[in-house]
Amino acid sequence: MYVDACHTPSSSHILRVSFTNRFVVVAHFAPNQTRRKMRKTTFLTRKLREVSFLSRGLLSTRHVVLAHLIPMRRCNLACGYCNEYDHSSSPVPVEVIKRRVDKLAELGTSIITISGGEPMMHPELDEIVHHIRLRGMIAGLISNGYYFTPERIRRLNKAGLEYLQISIDNVDPDEVSRKSLRVLDKKLGYLSEYADFHVNINSVIGGGIKNPEDALTVARRAVELGFSSTVGVIHDNDGTLKPLSPKEKDIFQQVKKVGNKDHARLNWFQDSIAEGKPYNWRCRAGARYLYICEEGLVHWCSQQRGYPGIPLEEYTMVDFDREYNTEKWCAPTCTLQCVHQVGILDNWRDPQKTPAQIAAEQEKKETVGEMIRVE
Numbered sequence: 001m002y003v004d005a006c007h008t009p010s011s012s013h014i015l016r017v018s019f020t021n022r023f024v025v026v027a028h029f030a031p032n033q034t035r036r037k038m039r040k041t042t043f044l045t046r047k048l049r050e051v052s053f054l055s056r057g058l059l060s061t062r063h064v065v066l067a068h069l070i071p072m073r074r075c076n077l078a079c080g081y082c083n084e085y086d087h088s089s090s091p092v093p094v095e096v097i098k099r100r101v102d103k104l105a106e107l108g109t110s111i112i113t114i115s116g117g118e119p120m121m122h123p124e125l126d127e128i129v130h131h132i133r134l135r136g137m138i139a140g141l142i143s144n145g146y147y148f149t150p151e152r153i154r155r156l157n158k159a160g161l162e163y164l165q166i167s168i169d170n171v172d173p174d175e176v177s178r179k180s181l182r183v184l185d186k187k188l189g190y191l192s193e194y195a196d197f198h199v200n201i202n203s204v205i206g207g208g209i210k211n212p213e214d215a216l217t218v219a220r221r222a223v224e225l226g227f228s229s230t231v232g233v234i235h236d237n238d239g240t241l242k243p244l245s246p247k248e249k250d251i252f253q254q255v256k257k258v259g260n261k262d263h264a265r266l267n268w269f270q271d272s273i274a275e276g277k278p279y280n281w282r283c284r285a286g287a288r289y290l291y292i293c294e295e296g297l298v299h300w301c302s303q304q305r306g307y308p309g310i311p312l313e314e315y316t317m318v319d320f321d322r323e324y325n326t327e328k329w330c331a332p333t334c335t336l337q338c339v340h341q342v343g344i345l346d347n348w349r350d351p352q353k354t355p356a357q358i359a360a361e362q363e364k365k366e367t368v369g370e371m372i373r374v375e
């Protein structure tokens, strides 16, 4: 009798037990089955961590929920609508990024999403991901998808990446965007086969995207490959809030049905944006959500760089409280999904004040303080 493992033409692993030269199949371990089991365990662990971070976010307002961290401004593409890339900058040294991760851990951050530019161009991306996990935070990545190979995916699995988002703008590349299904489909196939992390494919409607029906094709392909799918409604090219056309609205509703139901539930604001109407909410950027640029400065978000513009290493809970309580003038027309989602945790509590009201209150306090000191 002997026992061995072999590959069938379909690459299945079959454990063979032989008695007098007759093979009896006693167990059948397809790699896909093993991978599915492993993915299920990873999925459950990830969900438990999410629930625990969510409860913590609801119970306490005194920590950062989500930070976007930029280790690399450089990008291999040049999308027509994008103001977040260059073609010449160097990667931020990994030790500097690790210190920023440590500081974010001190601020109680639950999730760090690495973004760019194109973060896959950073030579030590795996080390950054690993460091985020070492510090007990959820590690996510936003990428244009161009650099995924089986080997790179395995390395990211090993580093502990938990979430990946790829935005796909169209089916065929054009002068505005090369983040196209036709170009990326092979990479999506690799991800479907090898990634242990969750993959979300985001498609886009509005903003002058030529063929709105492409969003539906992208969403269907994403679901077919076992990914989740979300859709973003964006402003027109001039930044104004215009309603989607009837055709775009129809496709938007169809894409929402194909995609992630939780996401659709969390993005009521998109229905207002689709109708061209402002949305009333409390943006907690600078507090519950932070955007850390390649220079290590804290900004409200990618679209409001410069406010407050304080170095992360000097950021304190005084800054956090000020920004938490500051009403953002850009909130009614904001389309940044992740900041909206973080905002849901606190929309029902702690009304905000305008910067002018906060400054007036501060001045009043200082005047009273001076009077007391004089007396």
Ligand code: SF4
Pocket: 075, 076, 077, 078, 079, 082, 083, 084, 085, 116, 117, 118, 144, 179
């Ligand atoms: S891939 Fe992303 S970062 Fe690069 S140009 Fe396009 S939108 Fe900007």
Ligand code: SF4
Pocket: 283, 284, 285, 300, 301, 302, 303, 304, 328, 329, 330, 331, 332, 334, 335, 336, 339
């Ligand atoms: S409302 Fe939107 S654009 Fe304005 S700071 Fe918040 S996230 Fe940024």
